[in-house]
Amino acid sequence: MTVQMVRAQPVIETARLDLRPLSPSDAGLIELYAGDLRVARMTRSIPHPMPPGAVEAFIARSLSDERDEDVWVMDATRHGGPELMGVIGLKRMDRDQSELGYWVGPAFWNTGFAQEAVRALVAANPLRQTAMFASVFQDNPASARVLTQCGFAYLGDAEGYSVARAAKVPTWTYTRKLD
Numbered sequence: 616m617t618v619q620m621v622r623a624q625p626v627i628e629t630a631r632l633d634l635r636p637l638s639p640s641d642a643g644l645i646e647l648y649a650g651d652l653r654v655a656r657m658t659r660s661i662p663h664p665m666p667p668g669a670v671e672a673f674i675a676r677s678l679s680d681e682r683d684e685d686v687w688v689m690d691a692t693r694h695g696g697p698e699l700m701g702v703i704g705l706k707r708m709d710r711d712q713s714e715l716g717y718w719v720g721p722a723f724w725n726t727g728f729a730q731e732a733v734r735a736l737v738a739a740n741p742l743r744q745t746a747m748f749a750s751v752f753q754d755n756p757a758s759a760r761v762l763t764q765c766g767f768a769y770l771g772d773a774e775g776y777s778v779a780r781a782a783k784v785p786t787w788t789y790t791r792k793l794d
Contacts (some may be wrong), residue, residue: 629735634687644699648720655779663779715749733765750786767791
């Protein structure tokens with residue numbers, strides 16, 4: 616028998632969903648949604664096509680006690696909805712800051728779930744950080760709107776590498792000071 620000890624990560628409840636830690640049973644839905652080219656192209660790290668074992672490796676890293684990022688699933692089962700609509704995470708940075716990242720499955724675009732998840736994570740501030748940063752590709756204005764509607768302020772332009780695009784892509788960077 617193997618027992619895996621995972622650093623505590625809270626469940627964060629909102630009006631329509633729960634942000635809960637990843638589980639190995641999430642692999643199928645993560646592969647379904649993250650394997651969609653429309654999702655992968657808007658992230659830095661999701662490859663397309665998704666290689667065998669990539670989702671399982673992501674989950675294992677996310678559950679590791681040595682992880683540098685806490686990842687939550689957007690789960691609406693408590694409200695009669697789907698068990699996984701997307702993923703949101705906070706990567707630890709220096710000086711009590713973290714980098715926010717998220718994606719939502721195409722079936723749930725334009726539903727407000729991304730904004731609800733970001734608002735909840737900012738309000739909970741589970742890592743007790745002083746600031747959060749986020750960047751979005753400039754051809755993804757919907758994600759930029761989510762950030763600005765959640766109180767993030769535009770910081771500047773940059774570029775980031777997208778594994779799915781195999782290219783550098785222009786980005787907008789945002790910051791949010793936390794209480």
